[in-house]
Each structure stands twice: as C-alpha cells, then as structure tokens.
Amino acid sequence: MLLRILGTAAGGGLPQWNCACPGCAGARRHPSRRRLHDGLAFHGADPGAWFLANATPDVAEQLESHPGLRPGNAQERTPVVRVVLTDAELDHTLGLPRLREAARIDVWCTEPVHKALTARLPLTDILSPYTTLTWHDLPLDGSGPPAEIAGLEVSALPLSDKRPRYAADEPAHPAWSTALKVRDPATGTRALYAPALASWSDPLGDAISGADCVLLDGTFLDEDEPHRTGMSRRTATEMGHLPIQGPEGTAARLQPDGARIHYTHLNNTNPLVDPCDPAHERLAGLGLRVAEDRMVVSL
Ligand code: MLT
Ligand code: MN
Ligand code: ZN
Numbered sequence: 001m002l003l004r005i006l007g008t009a010a011g012g013g014l015p016q017w018n019c020a021c022p023g024c025a026g027a028r029r030h031p032s033r034r035r036l037h038d039g040l041a042f043h044g045a046d047p048g049a050w051f052l053a054n055a056t057p058d059v060a061e062q063l064e065s066h067p068g069l070r071p072g073n074a075q076e077r078t079p080v081v082r083v084v085l086t087d088a089e090l091d092h093t094l095g096l097p098r099l100r101e102a103a104r105i106d107v108w109c110t111e112p113v114h115k116a117l118t119a120r121l122p123l124t125d126i127l128s129p130y131t132t133l134t135w136h137d138l139p140l141d142g143s144g145p146p147a148e149i150a151g152l153e154v155s156a157l158p159l160s161d162k163r164p165r166y167a168a169d170e171p172a173h174p175a176w177s178t179a180l181k182v183r184d185p186a187t188g189t190r191a192l193y194a195p196a197l198a199s200w201s202d203p204l205g206d207a208i209s210g211a212d213c214v215l216l217d218g219t220f221l222d223e224d225e226p227h228r229t230g231m232s233r234r235t236a237t238e239m240g241h242l243p244i245q246g247p248e249g250t251a252a253r254l255q256p257d258g259a260r261i262h263y264t265h266l267n268n269t270n271p272l273v274d275p276c277d278p279a280h281e282r283l284a285g286l287g288l289r290v291a292e293d294r295m296v297v298s299l
Contacts, residue, residue: 001182001187002296002297003213003296005215005295005296007293008035008290008292008293009268012268013037013058014034015034016268021269026274027268035293040052040053040054042191044185044186049151053086053193054085054095055085082108083095084149086178086194087164087196089164090166096133101130105133106134109135110178114135120167138155141157141181151185153184154181159199162240179204180193181207194216195217198240198241200248205253212299215264215291219241219243219267225269244272244283254286263288
C-alpha cells in the first residue's frame with residue numbers, strides 16, 4: 001500500500017488568504033512552509049487504481065503535484081475517480097465540485113455525511129449536469145465487511161457527532177466524524193487517518209496500536225491556542241480537535257509502540273507550522289512527528 005500525503009493544513013490552508021498571523025506570514029516569506037488542505041491518496045497493488053481520502057479545495061493542484069496521480073499518456077483522462085470521506089466538513093468536501101470534469105465520481109461516506117452532502121449542500125443536484133456522482137455506504141468498523149475500494153479494504157471508525165457548521169442543526173449521530181481504517185489484503189498492512197479527533201476512545205487507541213501508519217489530528221498544539229491567538233473564544237477541544245500537548249492532549253496518550261504517527265490538519269495558528277519551533281524536538285522525543293505535504297509512505 002502506498003499513501004501520498006496531498007496536504008496537511010486545516011481549513012483555510014497555510015497561508016490563509018485573509019490572515020497575517022505569524023504562521024501565515026512565515027509561509028509567505030518561506031514558500032517551503034506552505035501547506036495545502038489535508039487529504040491523502042491511497043493505492044494498493046495496482047498503482048493505477050487509487051482513491052482519495054477527502055476532496056479538498058486544493059484537489060486539482062494536489063493531483064497535479066504527484067506525478068503518479070496524473071492521467072497517463074495512453075489515456076486522455078483519469079478514468080475513475082474514487083473519493084472516501086472522513087466527514088462532511090467544507091475543507092474535506094469542496095473538492096468534489098472541482099472534480100466535475102470526471103465522467104463519474106464514486107464517493108464513499110457514512111449516512112449522516114451523505115445526508116449533509118445531498119440535502120444541506122445539494123451536491124447531487126448541483127453536479128448532475130456535469131458528471132455522474134454515485135454515493136456508496138462506507139461501512140462502520142466492525143459492523144460488517146469493509147468496502148473494497150481500489151483493491152484496499154476500507155471502513156470508518158466513528159469518532160464523534162461533530163457536525164459541520166452548515167449542518168449544526170442536524171440530529172446527533174456517532175458517525176458524523178470518523179477515522180478511516182485502510183487495510184491492504186495483499187500484505188496485511190494497515191493505515192489509519194483521523195483528521196478531526198474530538199475525543200479519545202478505546203477503539204481509537206486500539207486502531208492506532210494496530211496501524212503501521214497513522215495520520216492524526218494535529219490542528220492545535222495546546223488547548224488554549226484558539227483563544228490565545230484570537231481565532232476563537234472556544235478551546236481546542238470545544239472546537240472539536242483534541243490538542244497535541246497538555247494532560248488531555250494526544251501526545252501523552254500515544255505510546256511510541258512502533259506505529260508511525262504523523263500529525264496532520266495543522267491550523268495556521270499552530271506553532272508547529274514553523275519548522276524551527278522547539279515543539280518539534282519535544283514531539284520527536286516522544287517518537288511523534290508532523291506530516292509534510294507531498295510525503296509518500298510505503299507500507
Ligand atoms: C474543522 O476542522 O473544524 C472544520 O473544517 C473547520 C472549518 O469549517 O473550516
Ligand atoms: Mn477541518
Ligand atoms: Zn494565519
């Protein structure tokens with residue numbers, strides 16, 4: 001299995017168009033610090049068969065930046081587009097309209113996410129004059145066989161009932177926000193992708209321990225960051241993202257148990273967007289690191 005990391009920034013990207021905070025200003029001064037919205041592409045034994053995990057507002061540039069994802073010489077166009085969604089947030093779904101030049105787009109997601117993307121953001125109606133959008137159920141982990149997508153087994157581990165703000169009045173459901181569990185049946189290797197972690201659970205801890213590679217919510221470094229930086233009056237946890245540091249933070253829970261853990265979905269307020277910030281060294285001491293755009297992980 002191969003994972004291509006297409007982007008590692010939270011909603012807004014780095015730099016964010018209307019922001020001059022130290023993180024955004026640093027990324028304007030040092031283009032190597034720029035980060036696109038977080039998303040991945042996965043493939044198994046056949047490199048020509050891949051799926052996207054989330055479709056970000058940057059998706060077209062992200063596909064162009066990975067030569068393996070561009071259309072081949074023999075065909076004029078990429079024949080099949082497959083997208084698996086962790087949630088219905090705008091930073092993970094606005095790429096679907098950008099893919100409308102495809103002949104068809106197959107999307108796997110949980111039931112509340114499907115409802116949000118067809119009833120609240122009427123994507124099926126909007127895209128039907130352009131392409132054929134086909135929705136598939138993304139099985140919840142342990143509730144039956146996983147979906148087989150591009151030769152890989154994929155299921156969704158429910159994480160929380162965090163709804164996108166445009167669907168905040170929808171009923172609670174445990175699978176609004178999920179982690180993707182991906183297994184390659186040919187090699188038995190496993191990857192886990194959890195870009196929005198509102199709370200910790202034992203099944204999540206087990207999934208992390210059992211994975212060969214983990215991409216985990218690294219939106220905020222500490223609980224007070226949104227408030228301190230003037231971004232929000234809410235804490236990181238209240239915004240649906242457990243912080244990395246602190247007593248309830250994810251770093252303290254992650255034992256360096258052989259799983260390769262990379263933080264992703266970094267907000268532009270996160271000091272980790274500066275590669276010189278000392279927090280990088282502290283994380284490295286725990287066996288943890290920050291994912292980088294265009295990283296490729298082979299499992
Ligand atoms: C989030 O990760 O909390 C959301 O993507 C925020 C947003 O709507 O930009
Ligand atoms: Mn987000
Ligand atoms: Zn900023």
